[in-house]
Amino acid sequence: xxxxxxxxxxxxxxxxxxxxxxxxxxxxxxxxxxxxxxxxxxxxxxxxxxxxxxxxxxxxxxxxxxxxxxxxxxxxxxxxxxxxxxxxxxxxxxxxxxxxxxxxxxxxxxxxxxxxxxxxxxxxxxxxxxxxxxxxxxxxxxxxxxxxxxxxxxxxxxxxxxxxxxxxxxxxxxxxxxxxxxxxxxxxxxxxxxxxxxxxxxxxxxxxxxxxxx
Numbered sequence: 001x002x003x004x005x006x007x008x009x010x011x012x013x014x015x016x017x018x019x020x021x022x023x024x025x026x027x028x029x030x031x032x033x034x035x036x037x038x039x040x041x042x043x044x045x046x047x048x049x050x051x052x053x054x055x056x057x058x059x060x061x062x063x064x065x066x067x068x069x070x071x072x073x074x075x076x077x078x079x080x081x082x083x084x085x086x087x088x089x090x091x092x093x094x095x096x097x098x099x100x101x102x103x104x105x106x107x108x109x110x111x112x113x114x115x116x117x118x119x120x121x122x123x124x125x126x127x128x129x130x131x132x133x134x135x136x137x138x139x140x141x142x143x144x145x146x147x148x149x150x151x152x153x154x155x156x157x158x159x160x161x162x163x164x165x166x167x168x169x170x171x172x173x174x175x176x177x178x179x180x181x182x183x184x185x186x187x188x189x190x191x192x193x194x195x196x197x198x199x200x201x202x203x204x205x206x207x208x209x210x211x212x213x214x
C-alpha cells in the first residue's frame with residue numbers, strides 16, 4: 001500500500017509539473033516556449049500511474065540478480081599494459097539486494113599492488129530503459145563511474161559500457177567496458193576493459209573469477 005501511494009504521488013507530481021511548466025512557459029520568450037513545448041508531452045494521470053507502476057515493479061532481471069546474493073571469493077588478475085603479465089591477488093565480495101529487490105549492492109575487499117583495496121557497486125535493471133545500470137566507487141579515487149548494459153541471453157552475460165574520470169588527463173573521461181558472465185549459480189566472472197595507457201586502444205585491464213563461499 002505504501003509503494004502504491006508513493007507511485008500515485010509521483011503521478012500527481014508529474015501531472016502537476018506539466019501544468020506548472022505550461023504556466024511558466026507563458027512568461028518566457030517565444031523561442032523558449034516553443035522549445036519547452038517540443039520537449040514536453042502532456043501525460044494524463046492514468047497513463048502516468050501505469051508507467052510508474054511498471055517502472056517501480058521488480059521483474060525477471062531483478063530476480064536474476066538476486067540469485068547472486070551472498071558471499072564470494074575472487075581470483076583477481078590485473079594488467080597495467082598489454083605485455084601479457086598479470087598481477088594476481090585474491091578478494092572477497094558480498095552482494096545484497098536492497099529496496100525490496102530493486103538494486104544489488106556489492107562490497108569488495110582485496111589488495112592492489114600491495115595496498116588495501118575497497119570498492120562498492122550498485123547495480124539494477126531500469127525497467128524504462130530496458131537496460132542494466134551500475135555505479136562504482138572505491139578507495140583509490142574520488143570519482144564515480146557510471147555504466148549501462150544489455151543482457152546477452154545466449155552468453156548469460158551483461159555487457160556494460162560507461163565512462164570514468166581519467167586523472168592523467170585533467171578534465172577528461174575515458175570509456176570503459178565491463179562484462180559480467182554468469183556461469184552458474186555458484187560461479188561468475190567480471191572482466192573490465194579500458195584504454196591502453198600508451199596507445200589509447202582498448203585492452204583488458206582486470207578479470208575476477210568469483211566462487212560462492214560455502
